[in-house]
Amino acid sequence: MKLLNYTSVYFSLALLIVISIWAAAFYYTMLIEIYDSIDDGLDNQKGLVIQKAATDTTLLKKNNFDESDYTINEIPAGAALNLRDTYIDTMMFMQNERSDEPVRLLKTVFLQNGKYYELKVATSMVEEDDLVKQMFFSLLWLYLGLVLFIIIFNNFLFKRIWQPFYRLLKHLKKFRLDKPEPVTPIKTKVDEFNMLNETVQKFVQRNIDTYTSQKHFIENASHELQTPLAISINKLESLAEDEQLKPDQLKLVASALDHLERLTRLNKSLLLLSKIENKQFAEASAVNINELTKKITADFSDQLTFSGLKLTIAEKNSCIKKMNSDLAAILLINLVKNAIIHNKAGGFITITIHSDSLMIENSGVEKPLDQQKIFSRFHSDEPSSASTGLGLAIVKAIGDLYDFNTAYRYEQKHIITVHF
Amino acid sequence: MKILVIEDEQGMRESMVSSLLQEKYVVEAAADFYSAREKLEVYQYDCILLDIGLPGGNGLVLLEELKKQNNTEGVIIVSAKDSLEDKVKGLNLGADDYLAKPFHLAELHARVKSVLRRKRMEGSNYITCDNLKIDAEQRMVWINEKELTLNRKEYDVLLYLVMNKNRLVNKSALAEHVWGDYIDDTNSFDFIYSQIKNLRKKLKDNEAGIEIQAVYGVGYKLVS
Numbered sequence: 001m002k003l004l005n006y007t008s009v010y011f012s013l014a015l016l017i018v019i020s021i022w023a024a025a026f027y028y029t030m031l032i033e034i035y036d037s038i039d040d041g042l043d044n045q046k047g048l049v050i051q052k053a054a055t056d057t058t059l060l061k062k063n064n065f066d067e068s069d070y071t072i073n074e075i076p077a078g079a080a081l082n083l084r085d086t087y088i089d090t091m092m093f094m095q096n097e098r099s100d101e102p103v104r105l106l107k108t109v110f111l112q113n114g115k116y117y118e119l120k121v122a123t124s125m126v127e128e129d130d131l132v133k134q135m136f137f138s139l140l141w142l143y144l145g146l147v148l149f150i151i152i153f154n155n156f157l158f159k160r161i162w163q164p165f166y167r168l169l170k171h172l173k174k175f176r177l178d179k180p181e182p183v184t185p186i187k188t189k190v191d192e193f194n195m196l197n198e199t200v201q202k203f204v205q206r207n208i209d210t211y212t213s214q215k216h217f218i219e220n221a222s223h224e225l226q227t228p229l230a231i232s233i234n235k236l237e238s239l240a241e242d243e244q245l246k247p248d249q250l251k252l253v254a255s256a257l258d259h260l261e262r263l264t265r266l267n268k269s270l271l272l273l274s275k276i277e278n279k280q281f282a283e284a285s286a287v288n289i290n291e292l293t294k295k296i297t298a299d300f301s302d303q304l305t306f307s308g309l310k311l312t313i314a315e316k317n318s319c320i321k322k323m324n325s326d327l328a329a330i331l332l333i334n335l336v337k338n339a340i341i342h343n344k345a346g347g348f349i350t351i352t353i354h355s356d357s358l359m360i361e362n363s364g365v366e367k368p369l370d371q372q373k374i375f376s377r378f379h380s381d382e383p384s385s386a387s388t389g390l391g392l393a394i395v396k397a398i399g400d401l402y403d404f405n406t407a408y409r410y411e412q413k414h415i416i417t418v419h420f
Numbered sequence: 421m422k423i424l425v426i427e428d429e430q431g432m433r434e435s436m437v438s439s440l441l442q443e444k445y446v447v448e449a450a451a452d453f454y455s456a457r458e459k460l461e462v463y464q465y466d467c468i469l470l471d472i473g474l475p476g477g478n479g480l481v482l483l484e485e486l487k488k489q490n491n492t493e494g495v496i497i498v499s500a501k502d503s504l505e506d507k508v509k510g511l512n513l514g515a516d517d518y519l520a521k522p523f524h525l526a527e528l529h530a531r532v533k534s535v536l537r538r539k540r541m542e543g544s545n546y547i548t549c550d551n552l553k554i555d556a557e558q559r560m561v562w563i564n565e566k567e568l569t570l571n572r573k574e575y576d577v578l579l580y581l582v583m584n585k586n587r588l589v590n591k592s593a594l595a596e597h598v599w600g601d602y603i604d605d606t607n608s609f610d611f612i613y614s615q616i617k618n619l620r621k622k623l624k625d626n627e628a629g630i631e632i633q634a635v636y637g638v639g640y641k642l643v644s
Contacts, residue, residue, distance in 0.1 A: 226500040227429050230522030234435035237525045240638050241442075241588045247636065254637035261592045264522050280504075299602040302573055306611045326504075333601050 004158045011154070012147045019146075023139050027132070035104070038123060039087050042106040045070070045121045050110050053117075060117060065092070070121045075109070080116035083109045092122060101125075164188040168200060175204065177211045219274040222267050229267065233260050262388075269390040272330070273377075276397045281324040289319035289328070289420075290353055296332045297351070300340065307340060310348045317355035321420050323402055331398045334391040335360050335416060341391075342414070359417045368410030375406065392416075421536060424465045425449045426456040426482070427498065428474050432521075436469065439525045440532070442587075453477035460486060467494045467535055469528075470515070472506060480506075480513060487514040494535035498523075524593030530583040549582045550629035550644040563626045573598055574619045581632060581642035591639040616640065 049070050053059040062072050075083075085108045091100040102125040109118055164186040171183045183204050185197035239245070240253045275281065297304075297311055304311050321328065339349045339362035347363035373379040375396040378389040395418075399406040405419040423445045427433040433449050440447045448463070450456035453476030460468075460482065468486070472479040483495060497510040500521040507518045516535045519528065537547065537556065547554040553562045559575055561568040570578065576598040581589060595608045603611065613634070620632050630644045 223500060226521045227432060230500070231429065231431035231435060233522050234439070234525050235431070237588075237590055237593075238435060238439060240590070240635075250635065251637050257590060257592075257638070296602075299599075302599070302615065303603055303611060306614055307607070330601075337601075 003162070004154060007158075008147075008151050008154055011150050015143065015146055015150070019139055019143050023135065027135060030131075035087075038104045038125065039106070042087065042104060042121050042123055045123075046106060046108055046119060049119060049121065053110075053112060060112070065122065069123060070119060073118045075116050075118045077116050080109045080111075080118070083107070083118070089125065094124070161190065164190070164193045164197065168193075168197060172200065172204075177207060180204075180208045180211075215274060215277065218270055219278070222271040222274065225263075225267050229260060229264050233257065233264070236260065266388045266390070269388045269394065273390065273394060273397055276327065276394070276401055279401065281327050281401075284322050284324050287321050287323055287325050287328040289321055289332075289358060290315050292325075292328055293332055293351055293353060293358070296329065296336060300336055303340060304349075307343065308346050309340060309343055312348070312350050314350065314352040316353060319353050319355055319358065319420065327398050327401070331395055331418070332358075334395050335418075338391045338395075338416075339414075357417055357419045359415060361413050361415045364414050366412075369408065369414065371408050374408045421466045422446045422464070423448070423532065424456075424459060424463075424468045426469065426474065426479065427471045428452060429471075435525065436528065439528065443529060443532075451475075453479075453482070456482055457485070464491070465493045466539065467496065467532055469496050469498050469519075469532075472497060472499045472501065472510070480510060483510065483513045483515060492539060494539045496531055496535060524590055524596070526580070526584045526587065526589045526593040527597060529587070530580055530597065533583045547579075547582060549585060549642075552582070552628055552630060554579060554582060563623075563628050566626065568622065568626055568628075570619070570622065573615060574622070577615065577619055578623075581640060582630075585642050585644065588635055588641050589639045594639060 049059070049072070053072065060072050060074070062068070062070070065071055085106065088105050088107070090103060090105050092103040092105075093099070094101040103122045104125050106121045107118065108121075109116055111117075167186050168183070171181075175181070175183065183201055185194075185201065188194060188197075236253055236257050240250060240257070245253070293313060297313065300311075335358075336349070336351075339360055342364045343349065343362050344364055348361075349363075350359075350361045352359040352361075370379075375392045377393040395416075396406055398404070399418060402420075405417075407417050407419075409415050409417075423440055425433055425436050425440070425447060427436060427449070428451055430451070433451065437447050437449050448459060448465075450459050453474045456474065470479045470483060474482075479497070479499075483497070486493070486495065494517075495515045496517045496519055497506070497515045498519050498521065499506055499510075510518055516538070517531050519531055534556070545555055545557060547556060551564050553565070554560070556579065561570060561575065561578065577594065580594060580597050591609055591612055595603050595612055616632060616634070623630065623632070630642055633641045633643060635641055
């Protein structure tokens with residue numbers, strides 16, 4: 001649920017409760033006021049009737065309400081002494097409404113010429129149900145009006161006030177550590193947003209810094225390793241040329257050389273990965289994938305013959321891609337090399353080229369490999385293998401650079417597809 | 421042949437110098453920008469191995485100064501950076517070759533010889549080794565003036581071993597030089613062995629005076 005709707009719902013609920021309580025309170029105070037005013041009126045009328053009866057004794061005979069709003073009946077003195085002024089709500093037939101309607105009635109007693117008379121004065125009352133109904137509707141309209149106003153106002157206000165927040169959110173959604181774009185804050189008067197902006201900026205900058213320093217570390221480490229590696233290899237090569245070495249000693253030197261060379265390859269691959277990630281292959285040209293594939297597989301032909309592998313290229317369409325030609329070659333070399341290394345004797349490699357994709361299938365271990373890990377660095381199912389474990393990571397890095405989609409699947413053969 | 425090695429890393433410089441001395445070159449060395457500049461101003465060299473990152477200045481500046489003097493020495497840039505930019509810059513400034521660290525000594529010799537040969541183009545075009553004659557421009561080989569047909573890779577292997585005659589060539593140096601990236605590292609030794617077997621047979625059938633010896637575990641040696 002959107003924050004906007006969330007607050008609107010809460011506002012509406014809160015308003016409903018507040019207005020209901022207010023309505024009840026208002027209704028009762030209103031009612032008290034009305035009774036007070038009616039009772040005052042009745043009291044006044046009582047006085048007038050008694051005054052009039054003192055001069056006009058015919059009034060003392062008025063036993064029915066008829067056209068007027070009072071009655072006078074003579075009562076015995078005994079009953080009269082127990083009577084006090086009382087106001088009661090009762091019903092009375094109303095000519096105009098043709099039904100019994102609520103009236104307010106004042107019962108009182110007065111003394112005239114030594115006789116006690118009971119006086120009843122009545123007046124028509126507010127119809128409570130009508131009042132409630134009226135009030136309910138008025139308040140309903142008020143409520144709906146308020147809710148509508150809140151929604152509209154909130155919407156307007158929300159979009160204005162929360163704009164920096166949403167802009168920041170959009171920035172963060174698009175943010176990628178390997179392609180950092182500065183998160184530009186929007187000026188706002190809201191302290192919280194300024195704080196958020198500041199925190200996010202610091203956080204993002206810290207991440208970028210860490211990421212870059214790690215990247216530089218790998219790059220620098222690889223660079224710095226080159227020279228000592230070169231010296232060690234060259235010294236050992238000189239040593240290997242020493243005629244006085246015994247075969248056993250030569251074997252040790254050879255083994256040390258092998259491992260140093262493996263380290264060199266590893267180092268070179270790491271440097272290459274750094275360079276790809278640092279976008280140091282900027283130049284791009286239209287690369288004919290079909291021709292490049294044919295050229296590269298031809299260069300692998302000795303290797304393929306030696307490993308007894310059958311390679312076929314199926315060209316469904318011509319595929320021309322705008323990218324760095326060196327990277328295109330590196331991509332294909334690593335894919336083919338991977339297919340050769342993880343193959344089996346007498347196996348096959350099939351490369352299918354469509355206008356926007358390249359698929360390389362190969363035989364090998366008869367079980368699917370981990371789709372998630374296959375493209376990650378140093379992931380290998382054969383830990384003893386002399387390969388660097390970076391080949392497919394390089395493929396992935398090149399793919400990421402150009403937004404190619406690289407995927408692995410297993411269908412009784414290992415299939416890697418690159419969607420350009 | 422006089423060679424100047426300009427390299428600041430002591431270990432690297434020593435290896436290069438001692439290995440080049442074995443080839444009977446006259447070798448001198450400079451460890452920084454200024455001593456290198458002094459030597460270049462005073463002496464003439466046939467080939468200069470130039471490191472780019474030098475204490476005191478950039479090797480490329482030395483290259484620029486050299487080329488202004490219209491000297492004919494060959495220059496091979498040796499750099500740990502292996503950056504395409506440096507390579508292009510160096511070659512544009514007139515360097516003859518670019519060698520990225522780490523490299524094999526065999527590769528160094530092959531490059532040096534190739535540069536020296538190209539600089540002496542006015543003379544003989546041919547490399548001779550016993551009864552073998554190689555035309556590096558035409559990529560042709562003769563044994564006793566009879567042409568020897570080799571495929572591309574066999575030719576590359578032979579030329580590389582001839583350039584490093586009587587020296588032990590590391591198998592990975594050979595693999596890197598001939599096949600480059602187009603070889604998987606897991607079975608490179610067996611693979612090179614099978615390639616060399618064919619070459620040996622051809623040499624033997626044509627009565628070549630040279631022989632390719634296998635040094636177990638390390639590599640190969642061409643002896644005459």
